[in-house]
Amino acid sequence: VTDADRGRLTRALAEQGLAGDLLADVEQLVAWAPEAPRPEETRRLLAALTPHLPRPRPDLRAEFARLVGLALTQATVLRLGFWTGSAAVMLAGVGLLVAAPDLSRSLVLLLAGPLLAYLGTAAGFRGEGLRVLEVEFACPVTPRQLTIARLLVIVGYQTAVGMVLTALLSATGGQPWLAVTLLVSWRRCWPARARRCSARSGSGRPGLVGSSTPPGSSWPSPRGAAAWRGSGPRPRSWPWSPSAAG
Amino acid sequence: MSAVMAGDRTALEELVRRHQGPLLGFFFRMLDGDRAQAEDLVQETFLRLLRQRTYEPRRAFKPWLYAIAANLARDHLRAARARPAGPGDELLALLPDRAPGPDQRAVAAAEARRVADVLATLGEDVRATLVLRYANDLSLADIANALDVPIGTVKSRLSAGTRRLRELLRAPREEAR
Numbered sequence: 177v178t179d180a181d182r183g184r185l186t187r188a189l190a191e192q193g194l195a196g197d198l199l200a201d202v203e204q205l206v207a208w209a210p211e212a213p214r215p216e217e218t219r220r221l222l223a224a225l226t227p228h229l230p231r232p233r234p235d236l237r238a239e240f241a242r243l244v245g246l247a248l249t250q251a252t253v254l255r256l257g258f259w260t261g262s263a264a265v266m267l268a269g270v271g272l273l274v275a276a277p278d279l280s281r282s283l284v285l286l287l288a289g290p291l292l293a294y295l296g297t298a299a300g301f302r303g304e305g306l307r308v309l310e311v312e313f314a315c316p317v318t319p320r321q322l323t324i325a326r327l328l329v330i331v332g333y334q335t336a337v338g339m340v341l342t343a344l345l346s347a348t349g350g351q352p353w354l355a356v357t358l359l360v361s362w363r364r365c366w367p368a369r370a371r372r373c374s375a376r377s378g379s380g381r382p383g384l385v386g387s388s389t390p391p392g393s394s395w396p397s398p399r400g401a402a403a404w405r406g407s408g409p410r411p412r413s414w415p416w417s418p419s420a421a422g
Numbered sequence: 423m424s425a426v427m428a429g430d431r432t433a434l435e436e437l438v439r440r441h442q443g444p445l446l447g448f449f450f451r452m453l454d455g456d457r458a459q460a461e462d463l464v465q466e467t468f469l470r471l472l473r474q475r476t477y478e479p480r481r482a483f484k485p486w487l488y489a490i491a492a493n494l495a496r497d498h499l500r501a502a503r504a505r506p507a508g509p510g511d512e513l514l515a516l517l518p519d520r521a522p523g524p525d526q527r528a529v530a531a532a533e534a535r536r537v538a539d540v541l542a543t544l545g546e547d548v549r550a551t552l553v554l555r556y557a558n559d560l561s562l563a564d565i566a567n568a569l570d571v572p573i574g575t576v577k578s579r580l581s582a583g584t585r586r587l588r589e590l591l592r593a594p595r596e597e598a599r
Contacts, residue, residue: 188555191562192580201588202556208537209557210450210457213442221465222438228472232429 177203246325247332254329258299262334265291270341274348296330424479426472438468444558445491451553452495452546455538463498467491484560485567492550492568499546540590547571548583555580 177185185202189195213221269288272279425433445467449460470490471477477486541549550569554560555576562580566573 184559185556188559189584192577192584194581194584198584198588201591202552202584204533204537204591205451205541205552205587206557208451208455208534209447210455210460213446217461218438218442221442221468222435224465225434225438225468225472226431228469229429229431229434230427230472 177207181206243325243328246321247328250322250325251329253326254299258295258330259333261295261299262292263337265295266334266337266341270345273345292334296334299330423477423483427477441487445487448488448491448553448558449495451538451541451557452549453498454542455534459498463491463494466494470494482564482567485564488554488558488560488564488568489570492554495550496546536591540587543590544583544586548579548586551576551579552583552587 182199182203185199185206186196189198189202265288269284272284273281423433423437426437442464445464446457446460449463450457453459453463467487467490471487474490541552544552547569551565554565554568555562560568562573562576565576569576
């Protein structure tokens with residue numbers, strides 16, 4: 177029993193209003209102690225406990241924040257032309273419908289949807305002049321992360337613009353169809369383009385050299401030009417159908 | 423403890439390093455000086471600590487730890503009482519103290535045996551209260567939390583238990599048995 181123990185025990189007895197002559201008795205209680213754990217006992221105990229350590233749960237909030245951060249980083253890759261171009265195409269479609277209510281909505285959608293998909297692909301996966309390319313080399317991301325992040329930016333932005341315009345249309349007596357149709361159009365046009373894009377790049381950075389031409393460029397110019405020249409296969413269906421887009 | 427519950431192995435090592443010895447002492451004194459059994463219960467205490475998902479960071483850790491330990495000790499003592507004495511138990515009791523060596527060690531061992539005998543006569547609750555207060559240095563409030571009794575009960579057990587401890591330790595040897 178050390179002096180520190182003795183002092184502690186004295187205080188404990190005093191706290192209870194017990195006489196100091198009990199100190200010797202409680203000292204005996206404290207002195208009756210086992211041998212301290214040996215290092216090998218501690219190691220054995222830790223070995224037995226470690227498998228029962230709770231496994232850290234994935235922090236979904238942090239994962240989401242990371243994904244959003246990645247998307248924001250990717251947003252800096254897109255040039256101003258993408259943002260304004262997408263908005264302009266949709267604005268033009270809405271303008272057409274507002275100006276000419278009798279115009280076929282299907283025709284407007286058939287023009288606007290694939291054009292938006294084309295512009296998104298061209299802007300999101302082109303290779304020349306990527307300002308954050310060095311950053312991506314220094315902090316590599318997986319092809320899947322890169323694709324998801326860019327798709328998130330492009331689809332998110334175009335959907336948001338579509339929703340705004342749809343709301344405007346609804347306010348002026350139109351019907352809320354544009355955003356839904358855009359999403360459908362994206363769903364049909366994107367996956368095959370993204371797959372092809374990643375496959376061509378092999379690194380998830382499709383636009384480094386070879387894909388300065390948009391990888392999903394089946395519509396409209398190359399195929400149209402090929403058909404015009406008669407040197408390529410004619411599109412068997414609408415160019416933005418899944419078979420044509422891949 | 424929060425880090426341990428998040429799966430941090432280093433935090434577990436620190437937790438074990440800090441509490442293994444005191445827990446071993448607690449079980450040793452509660453279980454009549456059976457060190458091997460005390461070791462097992464120390465491990466069981468830590469295992470329960472890891473398996474339970476009831477830890478709240480705002481709650482004081484020590485009372486929670488010793489609540490688990492006190493319950494384990496209580497369960498063990500009850501199970502031991504319920505178990506019929508085996509044929510070898512009486513023979514074991516007749517064996518001389520295993521601590522060999524010079525006379526001084528023999529005297530120390532005899533004194534230790536006496537403390538163990540005295541503690542055994544005190545009853546589980548009083549014994550746990552005395553051990554937690556004097557040997558493990560828990561505050562009255564922490565003991566009340568760990569044993570789930572009012573603080574007044576802790577005080578009365580301490581007063582009565584300490585006086586009884588003195589009576590038994592100073593009594594002739596036969597009385598303590």
